Amino acid sequence: MATILILGAGISGHVAASHLRRKLSKEHQVVVVSPNSNYQWIPSNIWVGIGRMKSKEILFPLAPLYKKKGIDFKQAKAISFFPEGDKNETKPYVLAEYVAGENKGQQEKVIYDYLINATGPKLNFEATAGLIPGQNKTYSVCTYTHANHAWEGLNALIQEMKNGKKAKILIGTGHAKATCQGAAFEYILNVEQELRRHKVRDRAEITWISNEYQLGDFGMDGMLLSYGSNIMKSSEMVEMVFEDRDIKWILGAGVNKIEDGKTHYETLEGEQKTETYDFAMLIPSFSGHGFKAFDKNNNEITDKLFKGFMLVDADYTPKPYEEWTAQDWPETYQNPSYKNIFAPGIAFAPPHSISKPRKSKSGTEIFPSPPRTGMPSGITAKLVADTIIDTIKKGKNLQEHKGSMANMGAACIASAGYGTFSGSGISITTFPIVPDYKKYPDTHGRKLGKTFGEIGLAGHWLKLTLHYVFMYKAKMKPFWWLLPE
């Protein structure tokens, strides 16, 4: 009998738990430890943040589903890792603390044979002074609670604008090394469309602020894509959309401080600048959770497991941008020191960024960190689950399941406005996610036919379809496993 412990019940943790439970017999235990009682489909938070979806439509409670399916759920947060056990406990375990219920505050050693760390990112608001969701007129849409606050703030502003107020809206990244530009991009386009729907667009100045060097970088070093019969750079496509919708932009901006209605940022030229606003949605930097790890003699071994995020089979040797290769990216998501530990989704430490690193004249690094979107998070979680299933069933670590983000495609549907017939979406598919400049030297590291963009109503329908399909799948309704990640 094996116990598989999964930390986190986001996209990757939940995908791993559901596949493990389906494919392993009941003699094996699947345990999920996660502090949030709900599963949330994070991509639809964009629509919660503009008041077009209620947060209850994008979430459901995990405990009843897990009980029904035979998954053991502990509403707790992992604190520290003991991959060799300790003096009293021979088996490896994770020390977790309950965050709700009658056990709240109590700690427990949760023992495992296999561990999947799917704790995603820590939303590191503290890294930017004054960036606090719901304060200083800044908001976030990274969780459903944040998105609810964002809509309250935006709605209040829209009402003031209906009474004649002119407003400045700032949306983008709230830290010099933030990632997830795609989410901010969706939000700015959705906000712009909502202002038009409320007939106050002419009273708003909307500005994109980002640590990207060029528009459309998205933390992926930009893209060269097919657009109809043209070949276009993602920077050109985003510029076209922004100009068409009268959205201004500030690039290469490392936001470092927020005051009430005022953001301070450093430019790549090393200048310190400010921008005022009446409403801002700024994505914070993402960091690891600061977990610590100990060996059986209680000596700290955090650096065997973590480098901010969790160490996996990537090549972490520091090297200049020009020497980065596709092969640096991990394939099994297995920790090199402890083969029974895995980290899919955002929880693994990337070998380096995907975008070209840049420093300001005063030495501040200003460029996007690498994004790991929902699709690769789901795919890597499934392949890790399959490795564990095969290892349990066939008795050895086969490592047959491999999936590098440099040999994996992704479809990103960026919502550009909500509405059955007035909505819009920018559908971008990329192959591979991490560019392979050696394999595709003439097309900016990607395969052109598989890297394409489309703008229009169909994108909105597709994004809405994905919402319903993935909620169905996450609820493990009949034949859920037939739906791809």
Add this chain to the structure above:
Amino acid sequence: MTQRISKNKRFWMMNPVWQFFKYLWLSLKGMLIVAGGHGSTRSKDYQKSH
């Protein structure tokens, strides 16, 4: 504001009938790219194939 998307282009972008076919095409193409699989980049065969 600079008009960067022509009226004609915008018409097709928002035409529900045309977009319905786009929707089917995009769903299929997206599925093929994703279902097209994923794998290692470290094998000799993969690295030789460029």
